[in-house]
Structures are given as structure tokens and as C-alpha cells.
Amino acid sequence: MFRLAAILYVLIASTLAGIGVVAVVSMSMMDARSIVTAAVVGAIIALPVTWLVARRISVVTSR
Numbered sequence: 001m002f003r004l005a006a007i008l009y010v011l012i013a014s015t016l017a018g019i020g021v022v023a024v025v026s027m028s029m030m031d032a033r034s035i036v037t038a039a040v041v042g043a044i045i046a047l048p049v050t051w052l053v054a055r056r057i058s059v060v061t062s063r
Contacts, residue, residue, distance in 0.1 A: 005054040012050050017042030 020038035029035075 001054055001058050004057060005050050008054050008057075009046060009050040012053065013043045013046035015042075016046045016049070 017039040020042035021035055024034045024038040
């Protein structure tokens with residue numbers, strides 16, 4: 001499951017970080033600190049999301 005989670009993390013983290021950056025930029029917060037913070041928060045939030053998705057996929061495929 002670790003290999004699956006690692007692959008999923010790359011996809012999920014970049015998606016959530018991108019969503020955070022777009023949200024910050026759309027609020028006209030163009031400073032580097034806000035953009036980097038949004039990207040880091042997205043990457044951190046991706047950890048439990050990745051674990052949930054990987055667990056769900058591994059449960060479904062093991063049936």
C-alpha cells in the first residue's frame with residue numbers, strides 16, 4: 001500500500017497545493033509568503049487524504 005500511497009500523494013498534493021495557490025492569487029494576495037503558505041498547507045492536507053484514498057483503493061481491489 002505504501003507504493004500506491006506514494007504515487008497518489010504526488011497527484012493529490014500537487015492538486016491541493018494548486019487549488020490553494022489559485023485561491024490565494026484570486027484573492028489578490030500576490031506576496032510570496034501567502035503563495036508558499038498555501039502550497040505547503042495543500043501538501044500537508046494531502047497526507048491524510050492520500051491515506052484515505054489509498055486505503056479505499058486497496059480495500060476495493062482486495063475483494
